[in-house]
Amino acid sequence: MNHDHEALLALFDREMREHARPDGPGVRVERTGDVVRQVGAADDWNGIVWSAPDLDPARADAVIAAQVAHYAALGHGEFEWKLYAHDRPAGLAHRLLDAGFEAEEPETLLVAPVEELSTVVELPDGVRLRTVRDADDVELMARAHERAFGSDWSRLRHQVLARLAEDPDGFVGVLAMVGDEPVSSARMELYPGTGFAGLWGGGTVEAWRGKGVYRALVAFRARIAAERGYRHLQVDASEMSSPILRRLGFVALSTTTPYVYRSR
Incomplete structure (x- = not known):
């Protein structure tokens, strides 16, 4: 990784993780010891967004156990530890697995300066x-979303409705329509004070893939981000979207893997 990428990753870690802001109404960010976590209702995103760079093996197991106990005391059936490839200690992923977490599909952390995007x-x-x-x-x-990804959107529905009702300035939702039928949807989360905006979604139904809909959704949101003064766009990209985003000017800074703990 070159120096510019290292500096950008350090900026991302500081602004979006260590000093994370709540990602919607009704949730709070807690800074406790070696971690920063988000806590909300059961339908909100609950999880660990940052862990201390100097977290060592001697403390890691106790820190993990404390998070499991914390969310269990709140009555949450699951929460996520959002682990990045550069997080320490080096064996943290194995420690999470040993503590009962399950790894989901890794994604690539991509970032681009807004001014360099079409x-x-x-x-x-x-x-x-x-x-x-x-x-x-x-x-x-x-x-x-459900037609494009084949997955349930009920939890995201709750979160998007809450943002639309209570924090419309921090959220942009976009629909790609053919007649009265949606063929793709995407959203942008705006994080005031960070300089970052996050791109999410963008799945396109199969019949309309490969025709430029995803690229158009990125450009549409980049224009709004630029108008509102945001400097960087960030994406946790799947294997499907990562090549498109790289061609558009995004650079890979790390990978991120959701480790999910579900109470038995």
Whole structure:
């Protein structure tokens, strides 16, 4: 990793992890000892976003056990430890597995300066983009997501509805429509004071893949981020979206893996 990438990763770690802000209404960020964690209701995202760079093997097991006990005391059936490849100690992933966490699919942490991204939206014939305005639009987002990814959107539905109702300035939802049917949906989370905005979603139904819809959704959100003064866009990218984003100017800084603890 070159010096610029190292500096950008350090900035990301500081602004988005060590000094994390709540990612929606009704949740709080707690800084306790060697970790920073988010705590909310059961349908919110609950988990560890940062651990101390000097966390050593002697303390790690106790820190992990303390987080399990904390979320159990809140009555949460599951929470996530969001582990990055550069987190320490080196064997932290194995310690999480030994403590009963389960690893999910790793993703690539990609970041790009907003000023270097294209904000020109080019769409295939028949597709139009529009922002999400109300609960009906959220249902269209859910339909597009479930058709694109084949996964349940109920928890995200709760989170997006809460953002739309209580923190609309911190959230941008986008729909790609063909007639009255959604073929893709995406969102952007804005983190005031950090200079970062996060891109999420963007799954496209199979019939419309490979036609530029995903690229258009990125450009559309990049334009909004630029208008609002954000300096960097961040994505936790899947294997499917990572090559597209790299071609658009994003650089890989690390990988991140969700380690999920589910109470038995």
